[in-house]
Amino acid sequence: MNEHWTLFKRNLRDFWKAFHRNKLGLLGGFLVLTAIIVAVCAPLLTPYQPTEIIRDENGRGLTFAPPSVHKPLGTDDAGRDIWTQLIYGARISLSVGFLAGFIAMFVGSLFGILAGYFGGHLDNLLMRITDILLVIPDLPLMLVLVATVRQLDLGISPLVVLTAVIGLLYWTSTARLIRSQVLTIKERQFVDRARAIGAGHFHIIRKHILPQIMPLIVANTVLVLSIAILIESGLAFLGLGDPTRPSWGAMLNFAFDRSAVTNGAWWFYLPPGLAIVWVSLGCVLLGNVLEEMLNPRLMAHHLEGGQSMIAVSGKGSE
């Protein structure tokens, strides 16, 4: 519908106006965006393959060549180009991280909405599950799960296992957050009004609850993404990733395993580490700014814009 497009454009414009004022947010956005672009355009940014061995004049592998010798980031212990590994690794890190993050967000939001809206026994059940998962320490549980699944040798790609495990264990904080928001919104008068008109549960959730919490979900998702990337890196560092398709964490794993440190080959372990920081930081900055902007408590001000110059006196009567 034509009008909806106009509306959408208007909302987008208002959002951009508020957003671009915040420098940190812009920085975060930039960091994340560049990482994504690099990952997507990887083949265009390097002539080599990640497993390709660079050979010197004598046909031997150019091992541990520093950046001064082999631009831009030198080679690893077997002579493979670090830069290439880095940008192909981005694909793995980002896809696993993002996918896991989205799964976590989806499961968390679903649980949060159901628990918050329906309350009662469903709420109790979902929240007890959440509590159990919250109590168990994340990393050890994930280690155990990933290792076990691998042992079972079900033929599932390690990356899939990783994504699933992170996604299915990391939704708890989102769930709690969404649930408490839903509880508040459920009590607001416009929801009552919708019920009084005769709207069913699904209609109310879709038309009244979701639009209010969507901003929160978006902001929270970005933060969850940063954590997901960190966790993936951590697990990959411990060797639980796919060795044939190394992410940044895996690169760090190789670096330490193959004595990059003792050989002083800083170009092997610093770049992936910094890359992880790059993306995580970007997500965090972005997420924080989005959360601030879309914070429900501040939401009134954001929406009320510069409209009323007059202080609205709270003329309520009981």
Added chain:
Amino acid sequence: MNETLRPNSGQVLLSVRHLATEFHLADKQVARALEDVSFDVLPGQTVGLVGESGCGKTTTLMSVMRLLPSNGRITSGNVFFKGNDLLALSEREMRDHRWKDMAIIFQGAMNALNPVMRIGDQIREAILLHNLMDRDPAEHRVGELLELVGIPRSRRDQYPHQYSGGMRQRAMIAMALACSPDLLFADEPTTALDVMIQAQILELLKEIQQKLGLAIVLVTHDLGVVAEMCDDVVVMYGGKVAEYGPAELVYNQPQHPYTQRLLEAFPDLNRSNDPSTGKDLATIPGTPPRLNALPPGCRFSPRCHKSMEVCTQVTPDLLTQNTFVSSGARHLAACHLLDNEGIQKS
């Protein structure tokens, strides 16, 4: 000193003259929240500041007490308290006046009591903060104040959530009276209360006023409350004083078109009791002006049913146009319809 609006009245307690206040907003805009506001308060008198939301009544209180937010500025005018211009004082000197000479009950204050502190302690804190007396005499004073406002002493140690709305408002009054001020500002003191509790609180204020000789400036949007309580009425619109005078005159012989319409729009019990044929309530078309985009001339002219050409060009003055000098009081209206002798033109 400036000519008093109340001849034959002796010492004026508070005299506001040509007060103007601005707010600096985002995007470098300026809202002229108050302009040329003038009125007097005599000792023991009750003055009502009445108007709809956005008219500037709360801003007037904040300006007089010099409690404006950081983006607010008083740009001109004087506020004489017992002869001293408060606007000329330093913040330190002003602090001496606050609470000891003039106290304020903020709008909705009864909901802003510290929830983790006992009521009695909060009142005592108000006393101690002003270094009037030591702890023990202060405690004694707390008891006195509670009695004054009708709270049983046995409830001194309770918390705000154990008090009802009406009782919390009484507690606020007690706090305001802690330092025995001469003047009390009350911003919408009964708006959120039931009509019976409202009657109790207003009755209480009247009693206290008689006992202590307290002057009260009552800010409200409720014309009925003002009629019950106030000796003088200041009707505000768009940041200016539209009409000012004794309550009886303003209500029964309103001079300003806004006051006239406002009174007609107020449904009261005596009106037509046959609703199916009853005439519609009077309404005022349009909305109050935005204070950062004011119309030229009289601020009410876009909505005025008696607007003339001069109204859109020249802002009518309050003090130079006046009407009816009776029983020593002057009844003023800022309207071009009144010439200098106060006789309506049309």
Added chain:
Amino acid sequence: MSTELILEVKDLYKHFPMRQSMLNMLRRRKLEIVRAVDGVSFSIEKGEVLALVGESGCGKTTIARTLIGLEKVTGGEILFKGKSVGGDGVQSISLKQLRQRAQVVFQDPYESLNPRATIYDIVSEPLVVHDLFKDDHERSERVKQVLEEAGLRPAEDYLLRYPHELSGGQRQRVVIAAAMVLEPELLLADEPVSMLDVSIRAEILNLLNALRRSRGISILFITHDLGTVGYFADRLAVMYLGRIVEIGPTAEVLNNPQHPYTKALLSVVPMPNPKLRRKMIILSGETPNPINLPGGCRFHPRCPLAMDACKVNDPSLDELGNGHQVACLLAKAE
């Protein structure tokens, strides 16, 4: 006015059990119950405006919420045009059907509109929920029609706006338009103008009055403001602690109040007339908690005219003639 009864409320009860703390449960303390609505009966004719007046805690808002199904009935019956709401059998209608013929207007124009929905969404929502006017164009026309009737002209300007772009009075018009879009026969207006400025109140009241006159809609007008009642209502019911204590034609009740509570209430309503300094009956204390109801007449602890009999006997509504009913032992005695 025809004598068809749009709404009949018979002996309505709505009790809220208080949540009990663990400790009290272990001590086997009796469950505390908030008797918000404790035996209320009244009816509304077609085209009539019945005002329900009382202070906070009297149960008037609970009645509205229960009538529209936001709260479950604890006891009693609700009949809409003779048919039982939510009952079984032929002579009954479902809650959903009721919600098509009866609409609510809430008090707070800032809170009753979804801040993220456009005016079009808000006003068309009842149509969507009840699956009417399925054609997009028809629906849009209908929405524009009610918006203009509610005084928002030209309607096109408002369709894509958000609530925060409108003033309080405009928002309340949107609420009324949304309530009108299904052509209801009954409107439950809970303090529709309390949060608006005086001059805006007049506009909204005029609008409601016009709608009433043009469509013959019945209105249950809930308010604590007796001033608006005199202007607007055909009949007036005064509530106290979950019961109706007095009910009758507006003029009759306002000019000849019989119940001591009504008399007191009328005496303290602020009147915009300084000359009229009348004798006020200011009741002491506050309305007691609807949990611990006093025995006998529930008003007796605060009643300036209480007799001994009042502490024991709980009076029911008695007809005084002319449709004027009072629940008071004193009024009966006269």
